[in-house]
Amino acid sequence: MANKDLVKNTELQKKKHISYAKYGYIFSIPFVAAWLLFMAYPIFYTLFIGFTNLKGLGSTNFSITNPWYKNFVTTLNTPSFRVALSNTFKMWIINFIPQLGLALVLAAWFTNEQNNIKGKGFFKVVFYMPNIITASTIAILFASLFGYPKSPVNDILMAIGAIDVPYNFPQSKTAAQLLVAFIQFWTWFGYTMIVLSSGILGISPDIFEAAEIDGANGVQQFFKITLPNLKTIMLFTLVTSLIGGLQMFDIPFMLMQNSGPDNATLTASVFIYNQAFKGSYMYNRAASASMIMFVIISIISAGMFFIMRDKDEAQQYKLEKARIKAYKKQLKEAKMAEKQA
Numbered sequence: 001m002a003n004k005d006l007v008k009n010t011e012l013q014k015k016k017h018i019s020y021a022k023y024g025y026i027f028s029i030p031f032v033a034a035w036l037l038f039m040a041y042p043i044f045y046t047l048f049i050g051f052t053n054l055k056g057l058g059s060t061n062f063s064i065t066n067p068w069y070k071n072f073v074t075t076l077n078t079p080s081f082r083v084a085l086s087n088t089f090k091m092w093i094i095n096f097i098p099q100l101g102l103a104l105v106l107a108a109w110f111t112n113e114q115n116n117i118k119g120k121g122f123f124k125v126v127f128y129m130p131n132i133i134t135a136s137t138i139a140i141l142f143a144s145l146f147g148y149p150k151s152p153v154n155d156i157l158m159a160i161g162a163i164d165v166p167y168n169f170p171q172s173k174t175a176a177q178l179l180v181a182f183i184q185f186w187t188w189f190g191y192t193m194i195v196l197s198s199g200i201l202g203i204s205p206d207i208f209e210a211a212e213i214d215g216a217n218g219v220q221q222f223f224k225i226t227l228p229n230l231k232t233i234m235l236f237t238l239v240t241s242l243i244g245g246l247q248m249f250d251i252p253f254m255l256m257q258n259s260g261p262d263n264a265t266l267t268a269s270v271f272i273y274n275q276a277f278k279g280s281y282m283y284n285r286a287a288s289a290s291m292i293m294f295v296i297i298s299i300i301s302a303g304m305f306f307i308m309r310d311k312d313e314a315q316q317y318k319l320e321k322a323r324i325k326a327y328k329k330q331l332k333e334a335k336m337a338e339k340q341a
Contacts, residue, residue: 050284055283055284056281072291081271084268088267088269092241096185107196127189129190130186131188131190135254142179147170148167154166170260172261176260177260177265180252211224246293246296249273268293
């Protein structure tokens with residue numbers, strides 16, 4: 001009996017020490033393999049191409065440029081790339097500021113329990129719906145709405161007396177940029193509203209109840225409670241919007257032919273596409289432009305993280321780190337004193 005109990009205890013101990021972590025690694029192998037093949041390899045190969053003279057469809061003979069940074073300097077000095085970079089930032093800022101403002105107002109409105117709004121779910125679906133419409137459909141829709149010489153918008157403006165003759169929206173640099181910015185705003189403000197609403201719902205209701213008991217009105221609660229507690233969500237929204245905005249491609253590419261008048265809607269992504277798949281197939285220039293955009297996005301994102309960091313938490317972390325360092329130093333000195341004694 002004693003031997004049987006000993007065997008059972010040994011088996012139980014073995015079962016307790018079984019590690020199931022290996023199964024997690026096994027299940028992650030398909031994802032890791034797909035990521036390495038379809039993400040990591042293209043990224044590193046693009047980085048490599050940026051330092052070569054690879055041009056032409058089907059070209060296999062290429063070498064490292066001399067100097068190695070030649071493509072990056074050439075790209076930065078290309079006037080069309082500077083125009084594309086300027087257009088990209090301009091259209092992103094024009095669409096993101098009202099997008100964030102409207103999304104904040106709607107998120108605060110929908111999540112306020114004092115507002116007995118009927119059909120909240122319906123409105124959320126309607127506001128989010130433009131985000132799920134394909135870019136080609138949106139491009140065709142707005143090209144029809146703002147066409148020349150006949151279009152619904154021109155007909156309405158002429159009917160109310162705003163203009164006497166049809167306005168050529170596609171041939172106006174300002175109108176083309178504003179149109180692309182508006183489409184980006186219209187497409188993404190519903191998504192931003194949903195994300196911010198989730199952040200607001202994550203704030204403890206007790207805080208709002210306490211503020212209401214203390215006599216704080218809705219505006220004071222919004223600026224003193226909602227906004228400070230949304231800092232993390234706001235940072236996420238800013239960074240993801242920045243990445244998406246600087247990669248703006250589908251709407252400018254499909255809405256305006258040849259990037260509009262005087263390259264008005266030429267974005268960095270469209271510039272990269274044109275370099276790689278039009279004309280001379282300059283893969284090296286396209287790769288160098290991609291890496292430049294990667295560096296720009298990384299620097300701006302890091303700046304946003306630094307500006308919007310929790311200063312109190314950062315200070316607390318520094319104090320804790322200094323305390324641990326001092327403790328380790330004291331422990332080391334104590335051990336050395338024991339050895340000398």
